[in-house]
Amino acid sequence: MSRVERLPNGLVVALEERDYPGVAFQLLVPAGAVNEPEGLLGASTLLEGWLWKGAGDLDARGLAGALDALGVRRQSGAGLEYTLFSAAFLPEVLEEVFRLYALLLTRPSLPEEALEAVKSVALQALLSQEDQPARKLLSELRKRVFLSPHGRDPLGEEASLKKANPEAVREDFRGRYTPRGAILAVAGGVSWERLQAALEPFLAWEGEEAFYPPPELSQPHRFHVARPTAQVQIGLAYPDVGPDHPGFYAARLALEVLSGGMSSRLFTEVREKRGLVYAVSAFPAGVKGQGLLMAYGGTTKERAGETLEVMLREVERLSEGVTAEELARAKVGLKTALVMADESLRTRASSMARDLFALGRVRPLAEIEAAIEGTTLEAVNAFLRAHPYREPWVGLLGEVEHVS
Secondary structure (H helix, E strand, O other): OEEEEOHHHHHHHHEEEEEOOOEHHHHHEEHHHOOOOOOOOHHHHHHHHHHHEEOOEEEEHHHHHHHHOOOOOEEEEEEOOEEEEEEEEOOHHHHHHHHHHHHHHHHHOOOOHHHHHHHHHHHHHHHHHHHOOHHHHHHHHHHHHOOHHHHOOOOHHHHHHHHOOOHHHHEEEEOOOOOOOOOEEEEEOOOHHHHHHHHHHHHHOOOOOOOOOOOEEEEOOEEEEEEOOEEEEEEEEEEEOOOOOOOOOHHHHHHHHOOOOOOOOOHHHHHHOOOOOEEEEEEEEEEEOOEEEEEEEEEHHHHHHHHHHHHHHHHHHHHHOHHHHHHHHHHHHHHHHHHHHHHHHHHHHHHHHHHHHHHHHOHHHHHHHHHHHHHOOOHHHHHHHHHHOOOOOOEEOOOOOOOO
């Protein structure tokens, strides 16, 4: 079981103690594309890169060297709804690791001379989308689905990145890098008492709660992005339920039937039987407060129309129900993924942080497994009748005729 408490400065801390010779954490900071200031799109990506240029008395090399000397395996990145910092290390260095990460939040150097290099890297990442047509399409699809800032690309916009100056980005740091709304999820071989003591450096982190806009959807429609590409990219988006909905597990099992492996409906009908695509999948793509299901297919321009038709038909056919055999296979797939994820402390810390962000609590793994196993065929099919996946947003990228 996990223990969750809120520190006096607002930081939510969760611990799942395990008899394991390692520790992992995920720190979720409420700074993502959704709450970036207008005219400063991409600021979250800039801040995440800029923070690593030094903190306290350490410059960039000194900070990296200190973490490397402790054996910390680490990652970080800015996303749509938040920025994440994750790390895995041995329990004996817990206090020093937390001291260094607290420095990033409370005493970042943010050296002016380093920002241009950070901007250059961010611009390269943004421009690399032009060589990734699938990602380009899905990014455009999100922009069309949401009227709210949830349609933004975490990589930002070229004009905003180029004009970002140190003063504006520092001011943004003060406004959005706040403990109120932040989550620190820890898993592994450490006691609650020891964790509490190690958290002392984080108490110096201060700030008011960052604003989060509510999600707002547009009306479903079709669009076409013209590109001289060899293939055509197809994207679909459907409103869906989130993890706080009573039908959530029925929806996830239905998705597994649709796109859970080589025996799934999309793979079988679109690729195996007809040979229409080189890639096809469906996946959850929701945000806090709004579920979303997306589907993707990549094909030739000659077969784009047929591919789109079959994809639409297979998704809509879910409303007719799934079979007992399909449901049994879907349950095995989801439970296997759950077991595999449980073997990684970093993955568990990540799921704990996501649960706290989306639900305000941590779901025990036993609860998730029981919910999957306890969802009956009747419940799945009743959900699909009541929540049919129809009338999606449809996007195409490539050399095809205009989609009206």
